[in-house]
Amino acid sequence: MSIGHALLGLLESGPRHGYDLKRAFDERFGHDRPLAYGQVYSTMARLLKNGLVEVDGIEAGGGPERKRYAITDAGVTDVESWLAQPEKPEPYLQTTLYTKVVLALLTGRPAADLLDTQRAEHLRLMRELTRRKTAGDLADQLICDHALFHLEADLRWLELTSARLGQLAAEVAR
Amino acid sequence: MTAPAEPLLTATGLRKSYGPTPALDGADFSIRPGEVVAVMGPSGSGKSTLLHCLAGIVRADAGDVRYDGRSMAGMSDGERSALRRADFGFVFQFGQLVPELTCLENVAMPMRLSGTKRRAAEKQAALWLDRLEVADVAGKRPGEVSGGQGQRVAVARALVSGPRVVFADEPTGALDSLNGERVMRLLTEAAHDTRAAVVLVTHEARVAAYSDREIVVRDGKSRDMERAA
Amino acid sequence: MSGRLAYGSAPAPAPAPERPAGVRVWARDLALGARFAAGGGREGWTRTVLTAVGVGLGVALLLLAAAVPATLNSREHKRQARDTSAAAYVAKPSGKSLLIADVGTVWHGQQVGGALLKAEGAKPAVPPGVAELPGAGDMVVSPALRELLRSTPLLRERIPYRDTGTIGHAGLMGPNELMYYAGSDRLTARDADYQHGNAKRITGFGEHITSDALTPVLDLLLIIMLVVLLLPVAVFVGTAVRLGGERRDRRLAALRLVGADIRTTRRIAAGEALLGSVLGLGAGAGFFFAGRQLAAHVTIHDISAYPSDMTPNTALTVLIALVVPLAAVAVTLISLRGTAIEPLGVVRHGLGRRRTLWWRVLVPLAGLALLVPLFGSVTGNDAHVNEYQTATGAVLLLFGVTTVLPWVVEAVVGRLRGGPVAWQLAIRRLQLNHGSAARMVSGVTVAVAGAIALQMLFASVDGQFVHATGADASRIQATVNVPAADARQAAAVTEKVRTTPGVARAYGFTDSRATQPDAATLRDGQDVAYIPLVVGDCDTLRQMAEIGSCKPGSAYVVPSTDRFAGPSPNADLAKYARPGKRLDLNVGPTPYRGTPRLWTLPSGTRAAVSRTDPRGQRNWGVFVTPEAVDASRLADPTTVVMVNLDPGTQDAVEYLRNTGAALGPEAQVSSVSNFTTQTQYAQLRRGLFVGAALTMALIGASLLVTMLEQLRDRKKLLAVLVAFGTRRTALAWSVLWQTAVPIALGLVLACAGGIGLGAALLAMVGEAFHVDWGIVARMSGIGAAVVLAVTLLSLPPLWRLMRPDGLRTE
Numbered sequence A: 001m002s003i004g005h006a007l008l009g010l011l012e013s014g015p016r017h018g019y020d021l022k023r024a025f026d027e028r029f030g031h032d033r034p035l036a037y038g039q040v041y042s043t044m045a046r047l048l049k050n051g052l053v054e055v056d057g058i059e060a061g062g063g064p065e066r067k068r069y070a071i072t073d074a075g076v077t078d079v080e081s082w083l084a085q086p087e088k089p090e091p092y093l094q095t096t097l098y099t100k101v102v103l104a105l106l107t108g109r110p111a112a113d114l115l116d117t118q119r120a121e122h123l124r125l126m127r128e129l130t131r132r133k134t135a136g137d138l139a140d141q142l143i144c145d146h147a148l149f150h151l152e153a154d155l156r157w158l159e160l161t162s163a164r165l166g167q168l169a170a171e172v173a174r
Numbered sequence B: 001m002t003a004p005a006e007p008l009l010t011a012t013g014l015r016k017s018y019g020p021t022p023a024l025d026g027a028d029f030s031i032r033p034g035e036v037v038a039v040m041g042p043s044g045s046g047k048s049t050l051l052h053c054l055a056g057i058v059r060a061d062a063g064d065v066r067y068d069g070r071s072m073a074g075m076s077d078g079e080r081s082a083l084r085r086a087d088f089g090f091v092f093q094f095g096q097l098v099p100e101l102t103c104l105e106n107v108a109m110p111m112r113l114s115g116t117k118r119r120a121a122e123k124q125a126a127l128w129l130d131r132l133e134v135a136d137v138a139g140k141r142p143g144e145v146s147g148g149q150g151q152r153v154a155v156a157r158a159l160v161s162g163p164r165v166v167f168a169d170e171p172t173g174a175l176d177s178l179n180g181e182r183v184m185r186l187l188t189e190a191a192h193d194t195r196a197a198v199v200l201v202t203h204e205a206r207v208a209a210y211s212d213r214e215i216v217v218r219d220g221k222s223r224d225m226e227r228a229a
Numbered sequence C: 001m002s003g004r005l006a007y008g009s010a011p012a013p014a015p016a017p018e019r020p021a022g023v024r025v026w027a028r029d030l031a032l033g034a035r036f037a038a039g040g041g042r043e044g045w046t047r048t049v050l051t052a053v054g055v056g057l058g059v060a061l062l063l064l065a066a067a068v069p070a071t072l073n074s075r076e077h078k079r080q081a082r083d084t085s086a087a088a089y090v091a092k093p094s095g096k097s098l099l100i101a102d103v104g105t106v107w108h109g110q111q112v113g114g115a116l117l118k119a120e121g122a123k124p125a126v127p128p129g130v131a132e133l134p135g136a137g138d139m140v141v142s143p144a145l146r147e148l149l150r151s152t153p154l155l156r157e158r159i160p161y162r163d164t165g166t167i168g169h170a171g172l173m174g175p176n177e178l179m180y181y182a183g184s185d186r187l188t189a190r191d192a193d194y195q196h197g198n199a200k201r202i203t204g205f206g207e208h209i210t211s212d213a214l215t216p217v218l219d220l221l222l223i224i225m226l227v228v229l230l231l232p233v234a235v236f237v238g239t240a241v242r243l244g245g246e247r248r249d250r251r252l253a254a255l256r257l258v259g260a261d262i263r264t265t266r267r268i269a270a271g272e273a274l275l276g277s278v279l280g281l282g283a284g285a286g287f288f289f290a291g292r293q294l295a296a297h298v299t300i301h302d303i304s305a306y307p308s309d310m311t312p313n314t315a316l317t318v319l320i321a322l323v324v325p326l327a328a329v330a331v332t333l334i335s336l337r338g339t340a341i342e343p344l345g346v347v348r349h350g351l352g353r354r355r356t357l358w359w360r361v362l363v364p365l366a367g368l369a370l371l372v373p374l375f376g377s378v379t380g381n382d383a384h385v386n387e388y389q390t391a392t393g394a395v396l397l398l399f400g401v402t403t404v405l406p407w408v409v410e411a412v413v414g415r416l417r418g419g420p421v422a423w424q425l426a427i428r429r430l431q432l433n434h435g436s437a438a439r440m441v442s443g444v445t446v447a448v449a450g451a452i453a454l455q456m457l458f459a460s461v462d463g464q465f466v467h468a469t470g471a472d473a474s475r476i477q478a479t480v481n482v483p484a485a486d487a488r489q490a491a492a493v494t495e496k497v498r499t500t501p502g503v504a505r506a507y508g509f510t511d512s513r514a515t516q517p518d519a520a521t522l523r524d525g526q527d528v529a530y531i532p533l534v535v536g537d538c539d540t541l542r543q544m545a546e547i548g549s550c551k552p553g554s555a556y557v558v559p560s561t562d563r564f565a566g567p568s569p570n571a572d573l574a575k576y577a578r579p580g581k582r583l584d585l586n587v588g589p590t591p592y593r594g595t596p597r598l599w600t601l602p603s604g605t606r607a608a609v610s611r612t613d614p615r616g617q618r619n620w621g622v623f624v625t626p627e628a629v630d631a632s633r634l635a636d637p638t639t640v641v642m643v644n645l646d647p648g649t650q651d652a653v654e655y656l657r658n659t660g661a662a663l664g665p666e667a668q669v670s671s672v673s674n675f676t677t678q679t680q681y682a683q684l685r686r687g688l689f690v691g692a693a694l695t696m697a698l699i700g701a702s703l704l705v706t707m708l709e710q711l712r713d714r715k716k717l718l719a720v721l722v723a724f725g726t727r728r729t730a731l732a733w734s735v736l737w738q739t740a741v742p743i744a745l746g747l748v749l750a751c752a753g754g755i756g757l758g759a760a761l762l763a764m765v766g767e768a769f770h771v772d773w774g775i776v777a778r779m780s781g782i783g784a785a786v787v788l789a790v791t792l793l794s795l796p797p798l799w800r801l802m803r804p805d806g807l808r809t810e
């Protein structure tokens, strides 16, 4: 998953200090793996270099953790296109998708569309696998079926999340 | 994929209420000849209602269904029955076979209703049972065959009169994975061979994966996933 | 796999537009329906067989009704062919002539027809069914009488002739008719004035008086009997063709899905009904022919009929064969009117709409309105019964019970609440589906109502037969009449009667008459005084008048008390019957013949007041003891013996009849007792109970099938209920309540309707309202027993259905 996009998304609601960013990230997405400070600053440095964020100000008594970052227009566009882009269906996708959904909700973007897009992508792959399966031999069939069952599980998760968007939005807004 | 052709069956702005709660709240739909369209969505969202409206079994409160350029709203019961007889085929979750008739007679029924002589109808029915790999249950009653066999008999019946649209509502809903796969493979292959369009209502992604295109219904509203992507 | 493409090119039939259904389409759909009726495994067959049996019973009854006119006609023809009552007087014997004397008698309440015959020439006429006249002391008998004589020595004593032949079919109205012709050489012809002989001279048989075959009351009974038997069967047929209705509707819905239009489904349903009713026609013919053979063994009011005489009218038969299947189809189509069979299932119209009461009540009221104008019209023997009005009224009244029933069931069941689980399950089910619950029991209801009404009518009609004589059965129980016996013979006759076993007391007297002394001199056409003359001992005279002191030689003048006779009898008495005055005993037909036989009233003749004699009659005239008059001079005397029987002696009246028979063909014994009619009533009652029980058994069978069908439909639900711990007994109770509640309501209505119709019928025959509650209780009991039996019979299948494997989907 892309930490840079996540941090960018968090900045959309307003400029933050690097320390704040880490705390916000951990709170929302870092349930089992808190972000290291070093990772935050190296990521921010990369974003700064690409012109997706800018330094909004430095507090007195400065150290690197006292820098305040703000998102640029280019940064907003980048988040936008990341969210709209369906992920390539693969295992353990849900962390990324979850991040995307939460960020969409946070930034007031249509999260349902995001899920539907992803769902269409999943189904597209499933169709392809199904086609391969019906044309192939038994080995093909077994392999395809394995993938299909996993994809189906993801898809069911997508459906369930769609059905619970309202609930999630309320929670995110808290 | 099918070549872009004129849609065979279209619906626009369908509304249907049972009592105060709407089952369909402005749903759209279209299908081209030979296309397999999956209709997905949570249970109670209005999938079956949409299918019934499309097939002319249920009259919508508002909106129009056009089949082959004709509006179904204005058709009499007799005309709609004739459509069901000749142009449509149906596969439901279960219980659509007549328990008193043998499987062969069940399959022959649509043709006989259209005026085909018994002998000819049953010959054709036997071919279809064979094709759906259930020739051995021809003489049995629906109560005496397994769920998977019963569904395949139902598919045979849906296809026997050479329909242009097959409506399938959770055709694998009562089957295990293996039997479900088998029914879906046979259904889509046969539909493809006869260039029949299939409206496939299901809540299972693996079943929907047999489709060319997907429509999602939520709270009575339809959503064309091709356009969303 | 490559061969598959062949299917792809399967010719798709062109979409068939709505076209008028041709004969072939009809044939196809009807055949398909018949296929459904015959197929569908054991259950389907049960349903079809029940329908066939129900329709069959209806058809058999209709055929019976169609045979009634022919049967009565043929009976009437046979009766006329042997009748001689209207034969003109034949003065001289001829080669063809014979003498005949009616010696009909009664044995244990059954009529035994009999005639003594004596040929006068070489080629005498013979009665129908008899090849040759029996010689003196010989007789020809009907098979039934021969059978009876064999087992009853007492009757054999009365009919002692040698059995030399059998009376054939042509001479008998029915196989159970008791009849004999005996040869006798003791017959002498009566003269032109119907006097002095004991037999009539005839030259042939068949001189008849036309008469109505049935009295109005019997006519009414017959109509009501047919209505009461037919209506439950009709209701049953209505239910039977609806058997399996829910299943059929689902089947038709499945056909609708694959493109059958509404008219096709109707045709298929018609086909289903048609098979049942056509089989029913066959069954009905079978029942009728079988029942006709049985009819030979049945005697109602001395009426039995030969099976071969019970031939249904051809036109009516054809009508039945056409109308019954059409009616079955019509009932089916009407029952489909309220339901729209859609591809996704069945939509019942008017569900949730409350039933309206007014037109339902209107039906029985209309029936009553038809009957009310007929109240009091069916009395006497020449009243005319308006069959159509009566039948229509009765049908509407009874049918009204079934129209009101669904409303009552809905109204009552809708108000029931709470209770234990079993009760709640049953009530909820009834609330959801009260229509079919009411339909289920309507047959029983109509049967009970009809039976109650019929029983009431029977009871009262029988009462009429019993009490019509007005005789005082406590004073005497029989009379013996011997015409042409003069007063000397009277003593002998009385003595013979008195010594008969079982006779406690016998009052014998001689009836004769006297007139004014100058009667011989009157011109022809002038009024002649008519004064009855009664000759009997003091004891006997006391039975007939308040005579006070009496000794041999006493004489009394007893004025008439008949207010309607006018003044002339008493005026004649006052003028001519005075002590010491003379009266002429030679009273014969006018003009006066012979010489006057004058007799002087004793000077001690007193006046006395008449009293009702044991026969129920009031006598008047001159009453004298035998010592006061020369018995041999009496004109045209008839000896009458009033007999008081010993109640302790069995068959006393039969011994008396034997004595009467021994006295000669002219002697007549008539019984005043009423025990004979009672046995007939008991027989009828038994027959009716059997009929009602059979009808209800049939209805019970259909109830059972409906019940099992409902249970099977709810198999999964039952299994689920059991799975989460509902006790089986609770489910059994719920099944019981489900039938018992509608039946109880139905029986209440049935009693009301039955008593209502019974009361109307009683009013028609002019009888007082009277309910035999025993009958009501017994009929209701049969109805309740049917329900209990149905519930018990449905328990084993219920147990089987409740096994956990019911949870499996089909």
Ligand SMILES: Nc1ncnc2c1ncn2[C@@H]1O[C@H](COP(=O)(O)OP(=O)(O)O)[C@@H](O)[C@H]1O
Pocket (backbone or CB within 6 Å): B018, B019, B021, B022, B023, B041, B042, B043, B044, B045, B046, B047, B048, B049, B050
């Ligand atoms: N015959 C009916 N009567 C009343 N309500 C109905 C009927 N059919 C469907 N509904 C209601 O309409 C809604 C949509 O039903 P349906 O089309 O069967 O959903 P799905 O097939 O997607 O599960 C549901 O809320 C359902 O309760």
Ligand SMILES: [Mg+2]
Pocket (backbone or CB within 6 Å): B047, B048, B049, B169
């Ligand atoms: Mg559905």
